[in-house]
Amino acid sequence: MPPKRKAQAPLDDDGGFDSGAEEALSDQETFDKLRDSFDVKAMSRRLRATHATDPASFLFKKCDQWDAQLKPDHINRPLWVDDAGRIILESFSPIFKDAQDFLINIAEPQSRVSRIHEYSLTAHSLFAAVSIGKSSKEIIDTLERYSKTALSPSVISFIDKSTSSFGKAKIVLKKTLSYIESDDPTILQRLLKDATIAECRADTTDGLIMEAAPRIGVMAIPGTKMAAGANQVAHQVAEAAADPQAPSDMIAALREEDDDDEEVAQVHSFQIKSEERERVVKRCQDIGLPLTEEYDYETDMVNAKLDIDLRPHAQIRYYQEKALGKMFSNSRARSGIIVLPCGAGKTLVGITAACGVKKSTIVLCTSAMSVVQWRAEFLKWSNISSEDIAVFTSESKNRFPRNAGIIISTYTMITSTRNRSYDAEKVMEFIRSREWGLLIADEVHVVPANIFKKVTYSIASHAKLGLTATLLREDDKIEDLNFLIGPKLYEANWQELSEQGHIAKVQCAEVWCQMTPEFYTEWLKPSSVQKRALLSIMNPRKFQACQFLIEYHERRGDKIIVFSDNVYALEKYAKKLSKAYIYGDTPQAERLRILENFQHNDQVNTIFLSKIGDTSLDLPEATCLIQISSHYGSRRQEAQRLGRILRAKRRNDEGFNAFFYSLVSKDTDEMFYSSKRQAFLVDQGYAFKVITRLEGLEKRTDLAFYTTHERRELLMDVLLSKDADAAEEKINGDMFGSKFASTGRKGRKKNGARRTAGTLSELSGGQDMAYIEYNKSRNKELKTKVVKNGFLRKLQRGTANAKKAAKE
Ligand SMILES: Nc1ncnc2c1ncn2[C@@H]1O[C@H](COP(=O)(O)OP(=O)(O)OP(=O)(O)O)[C@@H](O)[C@H]1O
Numbered sequence: 001m002p003p004k005r006k007a008q009a010p011l012d013d014d015g016g017f018d019s020g021a022e023e024a025l026s027d028q029e030t031f032d033k034l035r036d037s038f039d040v041k042a043m044s045r046r047l048r049a050t051h052a053t054d055p056a057s058f059l060f061k062k063c064d065q066w067d068a069q070l071k072p073d074h075i076n077r078p079l080w081v082d083d084a085g086r087i088i089l090e091s092f093s094p095i096f097k098d099a100q101d102f103l104i105n106i107a108e109p110q111s112r113v114s115r116i117h118e119y120s121l122t123a124h125s126l127f128a129a130v131s132i133g134k135s136s137k138e139i140i141d142t143l144e145r146y147s148k149t150a151l152s153p154s155v156i157s158f159i160d161k162s163t164s165s166f167g168k169a170k171i172v173l174k175k176t177l178s179y180i181e182s183d184d185p186t187i188l189q190r191l192l193k194d195a196t197i198a199e200c201r202a203d204t205t206d207g208l209i210m211e212a213a214p215r216i217g218v219m220a221i222p223g224t225k226m227a228a229g230a231n232q233v234a235h236q237v238a239e240a241a242a243d244p245q246a247p248s249d250m251i252a253a254l255r256e257e258d259d260d261d262e263e264v265a266q267v268h269s270f271q272i273k274s275e276e277r278e279r280v281v282k283r284c285q286d287i288g289l290p291l292t293e294e295y296d297y298e299t300d301m302v303n304a305k306l307d308i309d310l311r312p313h314a315q316i317r318y319y320q321e322k323a324l325g326k327m328f329s330n331s332r333a334r335s336g337i338i339v340l341p342c343g344a345g346k347t348l349v350g351i352t353a354a355c356g357v358k359k360s361t362i363v364l365c366t367s368a369m370s371v372v373q374w375r376a377e378f379l380k381w382s383n384i385s386s387e388d389i390a391v392f393t394s395e396s397k398n399r400f401p402r403n404a405g406i407i408i409s410t411y412t413m414i415t416s417t418r419n420r421s422y423d424a425e426k427v428m429e430f431i432r433s434r435e436w437g438l439l440i441a442d443e444v445h446v447v448p449a450n451i452f453k454k455v456t457y458s459i460a461s462h463a464k465l466g467l468t469a470t471l472l473r474e475d476d477k478i479e480d481l482n483f484l485i486g487p488k489l490y491e492a493n494w495q496e497l498s499e500q501g502h503i504a505k506v507q508c509a510e511v512w513c514q515m516t517p518e519f520y521t522e523w524l525k526p527s528s529v530q531k532r533a534l535l536s537i538m539n540p541r542k543f544q545a546c547q548f549l550i551e552y553h554e555r556r557g558d559k560i561i562v563f564s565d566n567v568y569a570l571e572k573y574a575k576k577l578s579k580a581y582i583y584g585d586t587p588q589a590e591r592l593r594i595l596e597n598f599q600h601n602d603q604v605n606t607i608f609l610s611k612i613g614d615t616s617l618d619l620p621e622a623t624c625l626i627q628i629s630s631h632y633g634s635r636r637q638e639a640q641r642l643g644r645i646l647r648a649k650r651r652n653d654e655g656f657n658a659f660f661y662s663l664v665s666k667d668t669d670e671m672f673y674s675s676k677r678q679a680f681l682v683d684q685g686y687a688f689k690v691i692t693r694l695e696g697l698e699k700r701t702d703l704a705f706y707t708t709h710e711r712r713e714l715l716m717d718v719l720l721s722k723d724a725d726a727a728e729e730k731i732n733g734d735m736f737g738s739k740f741a742s743t744g745r746k747g748r749k750k751n752g753a754r755r756t757a758g759t760l761s762e763l764s765g766g767q768d769m770a771y772i773e774y775n776k777s778r779n780k781e782l783k784t785k786v787v788k789n790g791f792l793r794k795l796q797r798g799t800a801n802a803k804k805a806a807k808e
Pocket of ligand 1: 343345347644
């Protein structure tokens with residue numbers, strides 16, 4: 001990874017906040033530096049001495065494997081794989097794209113800055129690989145092919161060991177009851193020997209249930225005998241039948257083989273208690289036999305078909321298709337999580353999945369506002385009739401009239417049992433009493449395990465699709481999602497999508513605002529954490545910076561959202577600057593009026609939002625974000641806020657950049673938290689510039705709190721405020737907000753952010769840097785890769801082929 005260096009003055013005089021004073025070289029700089037620093041002769045002497053033969057080995061000093069010889073053509077191979085399963089991918093390699101496509105299937109992306117990407121092989125990532133049909137051999141062979149050195153025995157054995165037990169057993173739903181199924185009875189017996197699993201068994205018999213395996217939609221998991229055999233035979237039969245030269249006895253022989261296979265294709269199962277479903281799934285994972293969840297929707301004759309298709313104008317993008325391709329194969333839908341950046345179109349991915357399964361679907365969102373948006377998107381992108389799509393929120397409690405339909409609701413509505421009205425209980429009964437083809441869990445990273453357990457207990461669904469932009473939680477519970485929903489199926493690369501114009505390019509900056517002497521004196525006095533936080537947010541210099549930036553960007557024609565988690569500050573700032581603001585208590589009608597004005601009225605170019613605007617707010621007009629107060633070190637919140645401008649309508653305009661500013665009071669706790677918040681985005685390849693001085697600000701006499709008298713009055717206001725004014729906003733129905741933001745300083749080093757020093761004019765293109773980098777606007781040159789409803793066509797074609805092959 002790029003080496004860190006200390007920033008030059010004036011950035012390094014800030015005493016206790018070294019995270020703010022550290023910056024890293026840009027990738028290009030790093031490479032240039034590395035290259036320049038290599039005195040070739042001295043280096044070759046050094047390399048010979050250390051048995052290394054290349055310029056990058058020293059980055060892996062601790063790794064024994066680097067004693068391994070580089071392959072003679074290593075220059076053409078893009079990967080370094082160390083013996084702990086850490087993988088470094090060179091993004092400048094000509095075969096980068098292929099290697100990236102492969103890695104995304106088998107490993108966890110850790111960091112994808114522009115030149116070097118880092119991935120890790122983990123048990124979860126290998127489980128995901130197996131569940132989408134990768135075999136152990138295929139993984140090892142492909143890694144070996146891309147790697148610059150031979151794979152170490154420990155990596156090979158880790159892959160072998162991890163994948164050999166995966167995909168052997170499945171969890172399936174039959175008539176709303178849960179079963180563990182496998183074609184190998186010994187696996188089930190092994191599971192039943194485990195005390196926890198045995199305790200969760202629903203039937204009291206000793207034996208296993210034995211049934212014929214479904215003929216169509218052969219198992220997609222390689223490694224299982226039946227899957228490999230049946231798939232191969234279906235393929236050979238189809239091939240032979242298509243070949244006019246093929247002797248008829250060969251086709252007959254193949255068919256016989258197929259029949260033979262059918263005879264042995266038995267599945268064995270035992271039933272588990274529905275309420276213990278998650279416990280069983282987790283236990284199976286813990287003992288190294290993780291269960292896969294697949295839904296053979298084509299052969300499901302029990303549940304009614306839903307009349308839904310994508311409209312002709314819906315053209316899913318290539319990455320949406322890739323993600324869905326991981327979910328669907330062999331006419332089966334497998335459960336798992338799709339990770340796409342904010343604004344990249346997760347909703348359409350969910351809608352397309354529902355169009356693929358064509359069975360009743362339930363969508364769960366984090367807020368009533370998202371429910372409304374999901375419904376509108378379903379009607380926009382699919383031909384579903386409006387009465388087949390019901391909404392279950394505190395305001396409307398609908399059911400759909402026919403046998404199949406869609407319900408959109410919130411996690412709160414499904415899981416909270418307190419004070420449920422008669423109508424709500426009726427809808428819950430309706431939801432509980434039926435089988436759902438697909439459960440779509442939006443913003444799935446925010447769902448705590450206990451809540452999701454309640455969800456799956458109430459909703460019997462065959463397949464689950466989790467959608468998120470940030471598979472990230474500050475409480476380290478993200479791994480729970482592997483057993484609650486399924487493995488991660490796909491994760492897009494943010495920078496790639498922004499290069500292609502699917503999401504906007506963003507310039508990120510942290511603006512350091514000196515505390516005024518009177519505010520800092522108070523801040524240094526012993527007082528409550530809340531009071532200190534409020535002093536940092538209300539710092540008059542920060543206020544002025546905010547005002548300055550608003551005016552600057554309004555002049556440029558930007559539409560600006562100012563975010564403040566703190567409602568006291570939100571109101572004070574907005575009122576002083578005569579701007580509209582929305583927070584949790586703002587009535588719905590007023591919210592809509594403000595948002596409408598922001599979108600369509602050229603006199604309303606700035607709005608202030610509390611954290612209710614963090615997620616699911618679709619405001620493609622917004623091109624600039626200013627964050628004045630944020631929730632401690634939450635990387636998730638930072639990424640989601642950035643997401644509000646990634647969908648900028650003008651993203652494909654020539655030279656267009658969106659802007660994301662975080663205003664930070666210098667020498668206060670805000671600096672530490674700010675650095676922590678940025679870690680995720682830095683790993684996605686965003687570089688945060690530090691702005692220490694806003695050019696021209698000091699000369700302005702017309703800014704708020706210019707006089708000492710005004711500043712003293714403001715200070716009095718803050719000192720007289722209650723501690724409650726500094727508290728986090730509580731939003732009705734927001735059951736997740738406060739739980740996941742970290743306040744600790746753990747992991748500080750690892751999450752240190754990449755920063756470069758700069759001024760506002762540089763950032764906005766006033767100096768060379770921005771013009772050199774951004775005037776190229778490759779967005780225009782790039783054609784949007786669209787797939788004309790191709791995914792569903794392929795899906796249908798795949799199903800038809802599977803059927804045809806099986807018939808033949
Ligand atoms: N294939 C597509 N073709 C055209 N427009 C699309 C496509 N996919 C998504 N969009 C549009 O992109 C915008 C963002 O989509 P969406 O709201 O689903 O993003 P998201 O990934 O859910 O973001 P967030 O995480 O912020 O909620 C929407 O206006 C949507 O209509």
